[in-house]
Amino acid sequence: METKNWIDGEWTKGKGNTITVKNPSDLSETVGEITLSTVDQASIAADAAHAALTTWKDITGNERGQYLYAMANALEKHHEELATLASKEMGKPFGEMKGEVTRGIQLLRYYASEGVRSDGDVIPSAAKNVLQYTKRAPLGVIALITPWNFPVAIPIWKLAPALICGNTVLWKPAENGSLTAYKLCTIFEEAGLPKGVLNLIIGKGREIGTFLTEKADIKGLSFTGSTSTGLSLAEVCAKRNIKYQTEMGGKNAAVVLNDADLQKSLPPIISGAFRSAGQKCTATSRIIVEEGIYDQFIDALKEEMENVKLGHALEAGSYLGPVASLEQFKKMNRYIALAQKEAEIVYESKDQTTYDGYYIKPLVATGVSSNHALFQEETFGPLAVIIKVKDYDEAIDILNDTDYGLSASIFTNDLHRAHRFLDDAEIGMVRVNQETAGVEYQAPFGGMKQSSSHTREQGQAALDFYSIIKTCAVHYG
Numbered sequence: 001m002e003t004k005n006w007i008d009g010e011w012t013k014g015k016g017n018t019i020t021v022k023n024p025s026d027l028s029e030t031v032g033e034i035t036l037s038t039v040d041q042a043s044i045a046a047d048a049a050h051a052a053l054t055t056w057k058d059i060t061g062n063e064r065g066q067y068l069y070a071m072a073n074a075l076e077k078h079h080e081e082l083a084t085l086a087s088k089e090m091g092k093p094f095g096e097m098k099g100e101v102t103r104g105i106q107l108l109r110y111y112a113s114e115g116v117r118s119d120g121d122v123i124p125s126a127a128k129n130v131l132q133y134t135k136r137a138p139l140g141v142i143a144l145i146t147p148w149n150f151p152v153a154i155p156i157w158k159l160a161p162a163l164i165c166g167n168t169v170l171w172k173p174a175e176n177g178s179l180t181a182y183k184l185c186t187i188f189e190e191a192g193l194p195k196g197v198l199n200l201i202i203g204k205g206r207e208i209g210t211f212l213t214e215k216a217d218i219k220g221l222s223f224t225g226s227t228s229t230g231l232s233l234a235e236v237c238a239k240r241n242i243k244y245q246t247e248m249g250g251k252n253a254a255v256v257l258n259d260a261d262l263q264k265s266l267p268p269i270i271s272g273a274f275r276s277a278g279q280k281c282t283a284t285s286r287i288i289v290e291e292g293i294y295d296q297f298i299d300a301l302k303e304e305m306e307n308v309k310l311g312h313a314l315e316a317g318s319y320l321g322p323v324a325s326l327e328q329f330k331k332m333n334r335y336i337a338l339a340q341k342e343a344e345i346v347y348e349s350k351d352q353t354t355y356d357g358y359y360i361k362p363l364v365a366t367g368v369s370s371n372h373a374l375f376q377e378e379t380f381g382p383l384a385v386i387i388k389v390k391d392y393d394e395a396i397d398i399l400n401d402t403d404y405g406l407s408a409s410i411f412t413n414d415l416h417r418a419h420r421f422l423d424d425a426e427i428g429m430v431r432v433n434q435e436t437a438g439v440e441y442q443a444p445f446g447g448m449k450q451s452s453s454h455t456r457e458q459g460q461a462a463l464d465f466y467s468i469i470k471t472c473a474v475h476y477g
C-alpha cells in the first residue's frame, strides 16, 4: 500500500519524501509506504475546504447526518480490514484495534443523529413581540492534527462532530498512523461525501502541521499529541484568534485504599497500565497504594501480571504488543534503564518473542519518591510505578502533585471517600472502581492543568467546540 492525499475528492500523490513502514511486531514485514506532502499541496487542500464550505453548511443537519451514517456503514463493512492494517502499522493488538474501529462507528452514528437534535434556547425578551433565541453556526474550515496511538477513534471523534456542525475539514494524521488514515479515507469515499468536505494531507508535523496552524485560513484547530507541541500550537492560535482545542499528556493514577477489593481492582489497574502497551493518554502510570493493603496488593499484582502476555499484535493471546515505533522503543528503553538503576523492580515480564520488533517487557517498579522523573514524566509505555502512602490525604497530595490532570481512579468500597476523591482530584476525568482509560464516547473527554486546553471532546461538549452560538432576535409586532 502506498498513501495518497485526498484533496477536493481526488487522490493525489504527495510530492515529498517516501517513508517505508515496517510492522513494529515484526520488522521483517513491510506494511506500506507513506508519501509526504508539500506545503503547496496543503494549500490546495485548504482552498478546496473553503470552496466546499458554502454547500456543506447550507444543506440540512439531516442531510449531513445521512452522510455520517453512510460513513459508519462503510466502516462497518471494512471493520476487520482496517483493524488489521492499523495493528500492523502501530502494533496495537488486533482485538483492541477492532474495539477501536467499533468506537469509530459508534461515534459516527452518535454525531449523525445530532443533525436532527433539538438545539438552542428561547430567551424571553424584555420587549414585546420579540422572539429571541440562540442557534449554532459552524466555525468554517477546521484543521485536525491527530496522533498515532488511536489512529481511527481520535480522528473520528474530531471529524464527526466537526462535519455534523457544518464545518469542512483538513486532516493531518501522525506520520505513524498515515497508512491507516489513508485507508480510512478510502472507506469514507464510499459514503459519497461531497468533494472538499473532508481533506486528508499526509505529512510532517513541522511542515504540514505548522502550515495549517500558522498560515492556512482556518477557523478552528483540534490537536491531540504531546504537551510541548500542543502548547506551542495553542500560542499560535491565540495570536491568530483561532478557536483551538489541545488534548495533551497525562500522568494518570490509580489510588488503592485499604478497603479495596483486590480481586476486582487489579484487572482494571493492569489493563489501564498495560493495554496498548501503555500508549494511551489516559494510561495508568502511577499506582498510589495505602499502606494497610500494600503487601497484599504487591503479591496479588505479581500473580495477576503473569497473565499479561507480550506478543505479536496479530496473534491471539497477546495482551500487549510492541511499542509503535523506533522512537518510542528508544525512549522506553531509557526509562526502563532508569527504573533498573534508581528504582526497585516489583515485576518484570519474562516473555520472549521470536520476532524482531519493538518489544518492551512490562515492568512494575517502586522505591522512588513522588518527585522522581518516573513518577512525574509521561513515559507512554508499559511501565507502572507504585508508591506507598500512609493514608487518603497523603494519596491526594501525591495524586495532585503533577503538571498533568487528565484521568484518575480510586479503588475503594468507602462511599464517602469515593465521593471526596471525585471532588479532591484536580483531574478532568475521575472514576471510582474503574480503569483510568476507556471513557465512553457520549461523555466529555478532557483534562485539567497541562493536559488540555480546558475544552472537551466527545459527547455534546464536542458540538460546543465545533460551533459558535448566534443570538437571534426577531421583532414581529
Ligand code: ADP
Binding pocket: 145, 146, 147, 148, 172, 173, 174, 175, 203, 204, 205, 206, 208, 209, 210, 213, 224, 225, 226, 227, 229, 230, 233
Ligand atoms: P507524539 O509525541 O505523540 O508523536 P506530537 O505532538 O509530536 O506527539 O505529534 C502529534 C501530532 O502533531 C502529529 O500529527 C504530528 O505530526 C503533529 N506535530 C508534531 N509537531 C508539530 C508542529 N510543530 N506543528 C504542528 N503539528 C505538529
